[in-house]
Amino acid sequence: MKYRREVDGLRAIAVVPVILFHAGFTAFGGGYIGVDVFFxxxxxLITTILITDREAGRYSLWRFYERRARRILPALFVVLACTIPFAWLWIPPVALEDYARSLAFSVMFISNLHFIEHSGYFDxxxxxxxxxHTWSLAVEEQYYIVFPAFLWALGRFVRARHIAAFIAVAAGSLALAVWGASQFPAENFFFTPSRLWELLAGSICAALLLNRAQMRHEGLAALGLVLILGSVLWLRPGDPSPSxxxxxxxxxxxxxxxxxSGDTMTGRLLSAPPLVAIGLISYSLYLWHQPVFALSRIRGWEEALPGMIWLLIALSMVLATITWALIERPFRTRVWLRERKAVFGASLGGSVMLGAIGFSLVAWEGVPQRLEGKDQQAFHKLITADRAVNLSxxxxxxxxxxxDKLCRAYGPETAASTIAVLGDSHAAAILPAFEQITEGRSLRVMQGIHPACPPLLGVYLVKGGAASRKCHDLVKGFAADTVAQGVDTVFIAARWSLYVKGDLTRKSDPFLLSIDPAMPRMSDADYFASFxxxxxxxxxYFEEAGLRVVLMDQVPQQVRLPETVIAQAILRGLSKDDIQVEITNSFITIEKHEALVRVSRDILMEVARALGAEVMSVNAFFERDGRYAWMIDDKLLYFDADHISPAAARALSPRLEKVLQVD
Structure with a gap:
């Protein structure tokens, strides 16, 4: 097929927003749509190649898959192989097991299935x-397996018939995507049948242009570019995709x-040398950027060094250029592995080797033995001890x-007074504090807790799908049962900032709130108003039923995972004193925490004062030298980055006892 410089420019328009989105630049909230453009x-391209070859009498599946192998696998194998030593050195056992599974599934082109299965709040x-990012490669390769058979079934190329068939299947896929976006938004994102319509949109273009002169229209070409760039700037991470x-x-x-066409204003713009250059390396750039970003975050560099993200983007560009020049282009032009058998043999060998490494690491459960035999046994025990907490x-x-009914957590089945603990997983994390409070008292503690579910009546998660409606109904049921059970005091704890601002790295739209179950797209002011x-x-609701209401201020969210900080320090062979310095430096600053919770806390305090509810904070317990600590006196105070450990919860028991004024 004829080379089109403007298509390479379009690749650049697709890949740059993806990189800026993953880099955390909020102005590019819709940058993820670059993947849709790639599809x-x-x-x-694939439809044009397949139909052209068939019409020319040179169609061959072996030839087609050889081209795909030369195009996709060499650069992929290089990037995957390069991530392995860094993952081994920097990623702790549990997260390494997740990485290893995605590694093995990547070379099998089913990594999207891994991310469908492991896309929950606690993953x-x-x-x-x-x-x-390998999920998109999996979707494309799955399409490449099915699509040639679909074309073969359609017979020789007849424009009207092919376009009608493409439109029919695409319509079904789009309908599935729209339904999936409302019911299972997280899974829908990675689901191949929900993405087929985007690939088939390209097939429709191929069928319209095949054996015809390139169409030309200044207005529609410009409109196309505006739709893409406008989507990058207008869409948000929480907007359902595909939808x-x-x-x-x-x-x-x-x-x-x-x-x-090349002589339109849009065509000339997309054919500009800088865009074409980025387009040529776009595949390698896409492959490199996510490992570079993720590994630097795991290592803690992005947080420690201001402006580091720009260096990481530059590094991704350099690695992509080298990979394109030394790996991609030589394999595609047959400089290396000239014979088809050699290509398939190398492809099989590389897949088996990388897959074996991945599955071995999974079988060895992330190889916790990497941390054994070190001098820092006290720190090792902190992250290998049984400190599990049930976050439900x-x-x-x-x-x-x-x-949607409360259950008894602590205390006798019948008691003189009853406390109900309601909330999300943060309420579950603080729950062990109540065990000591009930000892020797006629006090019963009931709980109504559901992870990632805001304990607020009359609101819905904007991107929760069926889970959002379930959450709403559970909270409503917990509230009704709280009144029915004769509860005296309602204690509510949650990760409040998640439902207003998001997390430390970016706005987390899926957890924002709406009073409308249809989950309309709203402004920040509307989200704040819903909260x-x-x-x-x-x-x-509770005060009208005569109950005392105590709201717990959000505990500090750490910047880095404690397990990762300790495991990396041990793997790097740091001394005990240096490990302690590393740990202390990783504590979140009070300033950063205050910036995260400012909006949610202001609203919380305003409403509590107006309605006479009480707000308590335990954050002073964690405060050390302008930071909030996740380890004090060699005791691990956090289960992960934002849930406190059972040991910390029990240490906070006297503070809760004082506020709750239990007799």
Whole structure:
């Protein structure tokens, strides 16, 4: 097929927003749509190649898959192999097991299935997953397996028939994507059938252009570029994808492919040498950027060094250029591995080797033995001791059933007074503090806790799908049962900032709140108003029933995972004193924590004062020299970055006892 410089420019327009989005620049909140644009380009190129070869009588599946292997695998194998030693040296056992599974699944092109299965609230954070981006390669390769058979079934090329078939399948896929976005948004993102319409959009472009002169239209070509760039700036991380929102960048990519001929203004812009240069290395750049970003965050460099992200972007560009020049281009032009058998043999060998490494690390559970035999045994014991906490909250009779009723956590079945602990996983983390409070008292502690579920009445998570409605109904049930159980005091704890601002790295739209179950797209002011309305609804409901309401201020969220900090220090062979310095330096500053919780705390205090509810804080317990510590006196105070450990919860028991004024 004829080379189109403007398509390489379009690749640059696709990859740059993805990189800026993953770098954490909030202005590029819709940068993830670059992947959708890549899918359209891929569908266009592959369909053109396959139909052209068939019409010319040189169609061969072996030839097609050889091309795919030369295009995809050499650079992929190099990047995957380069991540292994850094993962071994820097990633602690539990997270290494997740990495290893994604490594093995990447070479099998099913890593999207891994991320579908492990996309929950308590799974490894996306920005700490070096191979998260391989999900899109998996989707494309799965498409490449099915699509040639689909074309073969359509027979010789007949434009109207092929376009009709592509549109029919694409419509079904888009309908599935829209349904999935409302019901299972996290899983829908990685689900291949929900992405087929984007690839088929490129196929439609190929069928429209095949055996015809390139179409030309200044207005539609410019509109296409505006739709793509506008989506990058207008869309947010919490907007469902793929969904109807995604039709804008997909249509934009189609308009550029169809109408931006080389002599249009848009075509000339996309053919500019800098954009073409980035487009040529875009595949390698896409492969490198996520491991570079994620590994630097795991190592703590991005937090420690201001402006580090720009150096990481530059490093990704340099690595991509080298990979394109020394790996991608020589394999594609047959400088290396000239014979097809050699290509398939090397592909199989590389897949088996990398897959074996991945599955071995999974079988060895992340190789915790890496931390054994070191001098720093006291620190080693901190991260290998049994410090598990059930972040759904335990009931006196065992694990909490999935129910909208309270269960007894501590104390006798009947008692003179009752406290209800309500909230998300932060409430579960503080729950062990109540065990000591009930000892020797006629006091019963009930709990209604559900992870990642704001304990507020009348509000919905904006991107929760079916889980959002379930959360809403559970909270409503917990509240009703609290009143029915004759509770005296309601104690509510949650990660409040998550529902207003997000986390420390970026705005976390999926956990923002709306009073509308249809989850409309709203402004920040509307999200704040929804949070405030939920607080008012909740406090008013309990106070009108005659209950005392105590709200717990959010405990500090750490910048880095304690387990990662300690494991890395041990693996690097630091002395005990140096490990202690490393630990202390990783504590979050009070200033950074205050910036995170400022909006949610202001709203919390305003509503509490207006309605007569009480707010208590335990944060002074963690304060040390202008920071909030996650380890004090060789005791680990955090289970992860934001949930306190059972040991910390028990140490806080006297503070809660004083505030709750238990007799």
């Amino acid at each position: 359209v380009i891929s569908g266009y 490894v954070q996306s920005e700490l997953r070096p191979l998260l 109807l929102y995604t039709t804008a960048p997909v249509l934009g990519a189609m308009f550029v492919i169809l109408f931006a 909250g335990m009931c006196a009779d065992g694990p909490r059933p999935v129910s 405030k309305a939920g607080l008012i609804n909740t406090i008013t």
